[in-house]
Amino acid sequence: MNPPDNFYTLKGYSLLEQTKITSSMEDYLEMICRLHHDEHPIRIKELAECLHVKPSSASKMAGNLKSQGLVEFEKYGTVSLTEDGMQLGEYLLFRHEVLHRFFCYINQNTDELEQVEKVEHFMNPQTVYNIQKWMNKFT
Structure with a gap:
């Protein structure tokens, strides 16, 4: 029996996709968008509490999302969505x-x-x- 040549591991499929954001980044962006609907400034502490992570992790991820052009974020400030971030969120x-x-x-x-x-x-x-x-x- 010849093995099919179109099967990959989960990691293999992920590498094929060449996506610019990870699953974790999606989780953060989804929550930022959810909080954005409440129409108040989104602080890192609030984001961290909603996702049950440390503020330092939320801050690092906000920086990653900023580098992808999905959020605006300054250290110790608030997080806000860019137009691209809002669309994806x-x-x-x-x-x-x-x-x-x-x-x-x-x-x-x-x-x-x-x-x-x-x-x-x-x-x-x-x-x-x-x-x-x-x-x-x-x-």
């Missing part, structure tokens, strides 16, 4: 909501946060939009 919130609705529907419960957090980074936009279309037919 809104998609990340949309993806999260679609997947949460989907998993709650198929598992017949009201809280699938952990499962969504574990899989959302591996879903491509086409699949997310198709799940949304499917959900709109059945819910």
Whole structure:
């Protein structure tokens, strides 16, 4: 039996994607966008508390997001979204909501946060939009 040549490890698929942001960066950007909707300045301490990380980790990640042009951030200041950061952040919130609705529907419960957090980074936009279309037919 000849092994198929189109299979990779998870790491291999990640390397093929050549994405500019990591899963962790997506988590931070999603939370920044969520907090941005509350229309108040976002401080590193608040971001760290929401993600259950140390402020130093949140500060470092804000710097990484800044270097990608997704947020504005000065040390000891507030974090705000750039236009690109807002656009990507809104998609990340949309993806999260679609997947949460989907998993709650198929598992017949009201809280699938952990499962969504574990899989959302591996879903491509086409699949997310198709799940949304499917959900709109059945819910």
